[in-house]
Amino acid sequence: MTEPVPTTCMRCAVGCGLLERGVDTGYGLARVRGDTNHPVNRGLACRRGVDETTNPAGERLTRPLVREDGQLVPTSWERAIGLVVSRIESSLADRRDGVAVLGSGQQTNEAAYLLGKLARGVLGTRYYDANTTLCMASAVTAYYEAFGSDAPPPTYEDVPEADTHVVWGANPAVGHPVMYRWIADSASEPDGELIVVDPVESETVDDADCHVQLDPGTDLALARAVLARIVERGDVDGPFVEAHTEGFDALRESLPRPEAAAAVAGVSTGVVDRLAEAMSAPTLIYWGMGVNQSVQGTDTARALIDLCLVTGNLGPGTGPFSLTGQANSMGTRVCSSKGTWPGHRPFDDPVHRETVADAWDVPVDRLPDDSGPGPVGIVGAIADDPLDVCWTVATNPVAGMPDTGRVREALAGTFLIAQDAFRTETVELADVVLPAATWGESEGTVTNMERRISRVRAATDLAPKVKSDADIIAAVGSVLDSGAFPDPTADPEATFDELCALTAGTPADLSGVSYDRLDRELAVRWPAPTPDAEGGYRYVTDDGWTFPTESSRAAFSTGTHGGLAEPPDEEYPLTLTTGRRPDAYNTGIRSRELGDEAEPIARVHPETALERIESLDRGRTVITSRRASVTVTVQPDDGVPPGLVWLPIHHPAVNELTLPVVDPRSDEPNVKQCAVGLRAPDRPEPESSFGTPGVTGTNPSS
Numbered sequence: 268m269t270e271p272v273p274t275t276c277m278r279c280a281v282g283c284g285l286l287e288r289g290v291d292t293g294y295g296l297a298r299v300r301g302d303t304n305h306p307v308n309r310g311l312a313c314r315r316g317v318d319e320t321t322n323p324a325g326e327r328l329t330r331p332l333v334r335e336d337g338q339l340v341p342t343s344w345e346r347a348i349g350l351v352v353s354r355i356e357s358s359l360a361d362r363r364d365g366v367a368v369l370g371s372g373q374q375t376n377e378a379a380y381l382l383g384k385l386a387r388g389v390l391g392t393r394y395y396d397a398n399t400t401l402c403m404a405s406a407v408t409a410y411y412e413a414f415g416s417d418a419p420p421p422t423y424e425d426v427p428e429a430d431t432h433v434v435w436g437a438n439p440a441v442g443h444p445v446m447y448r449w450i451a452d453s454a455s456e457p458d459g460e461l462i463v464v465d466p467v468e469s470e471t472v473d474d475a476d477c478h479v480q481l482d483p484g485t486d487l488a489l490a491r492a493v494l495a496r497i498v499e500r501g502d503v504d505g506p507f508v509e510a511h512t513e514g515f516d517a518l519r520e521s522l523p524r525p526e527a528a529a530a531v532a533g534v535s536t537g538v539v540d541r542l543a544e545a546m547s548a549p550t551l552i553y554w555g556m557g558v559n560q561s562v563q564g565t566d567t568a569r570a571l572i573d574l575c576l577v578t579g580n581l582g583p584g585t586g587p588f589s590l591t592g593q594a595n596s597m598g599t600r601v602c603s604s605k606g607t608w609p610g611h612r613p614f615d616d617p618v619h620r621e622t623v624a625d626a627w628d629v630p631v632d633r634l635p636d637d638s639g640p641g642p643v644g645i646v647g648a649i650a651d652d653p654l655d656v657c658w659t660v661a662t663n664p665v666a667g668m669p670d671t672g673r674v675r676e677a678l679a680g681t682f683l684i685a686q687d688a689f690r691t692e693t694v695e696l697a698d699v700v701l702p703a704a705t706w707g708e709s710e711g712t713v714t715n716m717e718r719r720i721s722r723v724r725a726a727t728d729l730a731p732k733v734k735s736d737a738d739i740i741a742a743v744g745s746v747l748d749s750g751a752f753p754d755p756t757a758d759p760e761a762t763f764d765e766l767c768a769l770t771a772g773t774p775a776d777l778s779g780v781s782y783d784r785l786d787r788e789l790a791v792r793w794p795a796p797t798p799d800a801e802g803g804y805r806y807v808t809d810d811g812w813t814f815p816t817e818s819s820r821a822a823f824s825t826g827t828h829g830g831l832a833e834p835p836d837e838e839y840p841l842t843l844t845t846g847r848r849p850d851a852y853n854t855g856i857r858s859r860e861l862g863d864e865a866e867p868i869a870r871v872h873p874e875t876a877l878e879r880i881e882s883l884d885r886g887r888t889v890i891t892s893r894r895a896s897v898t899v900t901v902q903p904d905d906g907v908p909p910g911l912v913w914l915p916i917h918h919p920a921v922n923e924l925t926l927p928v929v930d931p932r933s934d935e936p937n938v939k940q941c942a943v944g945l946r947a948p949d950r951p952e953p954e955s956s957f958g959t960p961g962v963t964g965t966n967p968s969s
C-alpha cells in the first residue's frame with residue numbers, strides 16, 4: 268500500500284488540502300480524502316472534489332497525436348514538439364503576434380508562470396490570455412479600480428465573523444461546497460442570515476432566509492437602488508467614508524430614485540429596504556459569474572464594493588469577496604503575465620519591463636507593448652487575421668467560450684496545438700495534441716481564492732508518454748530560446764523560486780514563500796515578503812487603512828444600469844441564462860464521456876412552457892438564438908421566472924447559443940443573458956455539430 272501524499276485539490280478555488288494515495292501497481296489514484304492537518308479545510312472535502320480527482324470520467328490522452336489525412340494519429344514526443352516548434356518558428360520569421368496562446372486557471376503556479384514567460388518573453392505575443400478572463404476578470408478589474416490592487420480584502424477567517432451573508436449571482440452550495448459549509452454555518456447562528464440575489468432558485472437559495480429574485484441582467488440597477496436607499500436612510504458610515512474613500516459625492520449625485528431602480532430590477536421597494544437594513548450588520552458580499560459575466564460586470568462588481576464601502580463593511584468580518592471558480596485563478600493573476608507582470612507589476616511601466624526582461628534573459632523590446640485582448644478578442648483575431656498558430660493549454664474553448672460555433676470555425680482555420688489531460692472538443696480540432704499530466708501526477712503549487720499558496724504533489728507515477736504542463740512548455744521553450752529556457756525539462760521548485768524572486772517588493776510579494784516553508788506550514792497567504800510573514804485581511808493594518816491608490820483612499824464608482832446586451836424581441840422573445848449543476852464543473856470534461864452527452868435539460872417556468880406549447884414535442888424543444896439552435900429536454904420548473912430559460916454551463920452545446928460581446932474594461936464575455944426563442948424539433952432528428960444528440964446545426968461550422 269502506498270503512503271498518502273499531502274497535496275491540494277485542484278477542482279475548485281476553495282483550495283482544500285487532500286491526502287492522496289496512489290494505486291499499488293500502474294498509474295492513478297486509489298484513495299483521496301480531506302487532510303485534517305491542512306489549515307484551509309481541516310479534513311473537509313466535497314464529493315465532487317474527491318470523485319473527479321480519484322476517478323474522473325472522460326478519455327485520458329496517453330500519447331502525443333498529430334493530424335494526418337484528417338485523422339489524429341499517435342506519434343512520438345520528438346515529432347510532436349518538432350512540429351510545434353517549426354510552425355511557431357515559421358510564424359515568428361514572418362511577423363510578431365502570429366501565435367496565440369490560451370492558458371488556464373487549472374495550471375499550477377509554476378506552469379502558468381512558465382507559459383507566460385514563453386508567450387510574452389519568447390514569442391512576444393499580444394494574443395495571450397487564460398480562461399480565467401471568462402469567469403472573474405470583471406471582479407479583478409473592479410478591485411483594481413476601487414482599491415488599486417486586485418486582492419479581495421477578506422479571507423476565510425472572516426466568514427464566521429459576519430452576520431449578514433449576501434450571495435449575489437452565485438451558487439456556492441454546488442460551486443464551492445466546503446466554503447459554503449462555513450457560510451451556511453455562520454448564517455445559521457442566532458444573529459446570522461443568508462440573503463441570495465439570483466433570478467432563479469438554486470441549491471443556495473434553498474437555504475436562504477431571503478431570496479431576492481431580480482430580473483435577469485438587472486444586478487447593477489438593484490445594487491444602486493440599495494445604495495440609494497442606504498443614503499436616504501442616513502445609514503452611511505460617515506467617518507469611514509470621510510477618512511478613507513473618495514468619490515462619494517459623485518456617487519450620491521449619480522444615484523437613481525430607489526423606487527425607479529427597484530422597478531427596473533423587477534423587485535419591490537420592500538426588498539430594497541430589506542437589503543439596505545441587512546447591511547447595517549457586519550456583512551460579507553460574495554459574488555460570482557452571475558455578476559461578472561456581463562457587459563456591465565465591472566460596473567456591477569464596483570457597485571457591490573460600493574455597498575461595502577458606504578456602510579463601512581470593510582474590515583475583519585466584512586467586505587466584498589468574489590468567489591473564484593478555477594483552482595488557480597488567483598495564482599494565474601499573480602504569475603501568468605497577462606494583465607500585469609509577475610507580482611502585479613504594471614504592464615506598461617518601463618522599469619518593471621526591464622526587471623522582467625532581465626530575469627528572463629530576453630530583450631526588453633521583445634515584450635509586447637500592451638497586454639492584448641481577452642479570449643473573445645483573441646478568437647476574433649484568429650478568425651479575422653488569421654493568426655498562424657493557436658496553442659491551448661488545459662482549456663477547452665470550443666465548449667467554454669460564448670458562440671462556440673464561431674470559436675470552432677476560427678480554430679479550425681489555424682494550426683491548433685491542444686495540450687490537455689483529457690480528450691475535449693478542442694482536442695478534436697487540433698493538429699497536434701500534447702498529452703499532459705493532471706492532479707495527483709505533477710509537482711507544483713496552487714493559490715486559492717483567499718490568496719493562500721499550497722503544494723500540489725504527485726501521488727502516482729506518470730504514464731510513460733505523458734508529461735507535466737511545465738515540462739511540455741520547457742521542452743518547446745528550450746528549442747525556441749535557450750537563454751530563457753536553459754533546460755528541456757522544468758524543475759518545479761527552481762521555477763517557484765524564480766517566480767517568487769520576481770515578486771519581491773511588489774503588492775503580491777511571495778518572496779518569503781518556499782517549498783520548505785510550504786512543507787512545514789502547508790499553506791501560506793500572500794503578501795509574504797519574509798519567511799515568517801503572512802497576509803491577512805487586506806488594506807487595513809495596525810496603523811489603519813492603506814489602499815494602494817494614488818490618494819491612498821478606496822474609490823466609489825458611478826456606473827449606471829444600461830439594459831441587457833441582447834434584449835428579447837419578437838423573434839427571440841425569451842432570455843437564456845446559465846448556471847451550475849452539482850454533478851459537474853466548468854465544461855464537464857471530468858464528468859462526461861466526450862460525444863456521449865445526453866441532451867441538455869432546460870429549466871422553464873410552467874407558464875412559459877404552456878404559452879409555447881406548440882414549440883414542444885414530447886417534452887423536447889429547440890432553443891434558437893441568433894447564433895445557433897440546440898435541442899433540449901424541457902423540465903418545467905417554477906423556480907425559474909416566466910420568460911427565462913435556464914441551461915447548465917457544463918454541457919458542451921450550451922455555449923453554441925451564448926453572446927460573444929464583452930465588458931469593455933474587463934474583456935469578460937456577457938455569457939449570462941441572451942435572447943432566445945423556442946421551436947418544435949424537426950423530425951427526424953437532425954445531425955449534431957458535436958456528434959451528440961443535443962445540438963442541431965444552424966451555425967456556419969455545423
Ligand code: SF4
Binds near residue numbers: 312315446
Ligand atoms: S470544495 Fe473545491 S477544493 Fe474543496 S474538495 Fe471540493 S472541489 Fe476540492
